Amino acid sequence: MKNRLKVLRAERDWSQGDLAERLEVSRQSVNAIETGKYDPSLPLAFRIADLFGLPIEDIFLRD
Amino acid sequence: MAKNPAQRRYMRRMILLSVAYIAAVMLASWLIPDDAAATLLTVTIALVPALATSGFIWAMASYVAELKDEYVRMLEIRKMLVATGLTLALTSGWGILELFTNVPRVQLFYVFPVWCMGLAVGSLVNKVTIGDGGPCP
Numbered sequence: 017m018k019n020r021l022k023v024l025r026a027e028r029d030w031s032q033g034d035l036a037e038r039l040e041v042s043r044q045s046v047n048a049i050e051t052g053k054y055d056p057s058l059p060l061a062f063r064i065a066d067l068f069g070l071p072i073e074d075i076f077l078r079d
Numbered sequence: 080m081a082k083n084p085a086q087r088r089y090m091r092r093m094i095l096l097s098v099a100y101i102a103a104v105m106l107a108s109w110l111i112p113d114d115a116a117a118t119l120l121t122v123t124i125a126l127v128p129a130l131a132t133s134g135f136i137w138a139m140a141s142y143v144a145e146l147k148d149e150y151v152r153m154l155e156i157r158k159m160l161v162a163t164g165l166t167l168a169l170t171s172g173w174g175i176l177e178l179f180t181n182v183p184r185v186q187l188f189y190v191f192p193v194w195c196m197g198l199a200v201g202s203l204v205n206k207v208t209i210g211d212g213g214p215c216p
Binding site for chain 2 (some may be wrong): 033040041042045046048049053054056057
């Protein structure tokens with residue numbers, strides 16, 4: 017699944033480590049999600065959406 | 080990658096269990112003579128190291144259950160699935176060879192070490208397929 021995580025992160029000037037800390041996951045996880053290697057579970061997707069203050073569908077896009 | 084609390088607990092448990100395992104094996108080797116008959120006493124003493132190996136399995140299961148990071152948990156579970164598949168394939172294959180040919184008999188003791196080596200293969204599979212070998216707890 018494609019996502020806008022990298023853009024949203026860059027807009028806030030956050031590193032992958034910063035985002036990982038805010039989401040309480042590893043930097044590895046953020047990297048895997050950003051690069052589309054791993055699709056997060058629904059609870060984690062909601063946490064990401066809450067953090068950016070956006071609906072899930074504005075962050076994760078259909079292939 | 081910095082160790083998370085689940086990894087730290089896992090390491091602590093594995094170190095303690097390893098010490099217990101080595102001590103139990105040394106004790107069993109000292110108390111039970113070679114080719115001893117399987118009596119209640121010898122079986123009981125010989126099973127003490129097995130408690131530690133069961134402890135290793137419990138520690139690994141607890142580690143996966145306690146991991147908060149779902150991506151890392153997925154990597155670990157994939158490693159375990161590869162290890163389990165490899166172990167089943169190898170032991171079943173060798174078992175069939177033992178049934179039909181005179182290949183040397185392999186002791187069941189080696190099944191768990193083979194599974195542990197399978198974890199390393201699982202890590203390699205993760206690296207090749209996902210580009211991430213996962214943590215090394």
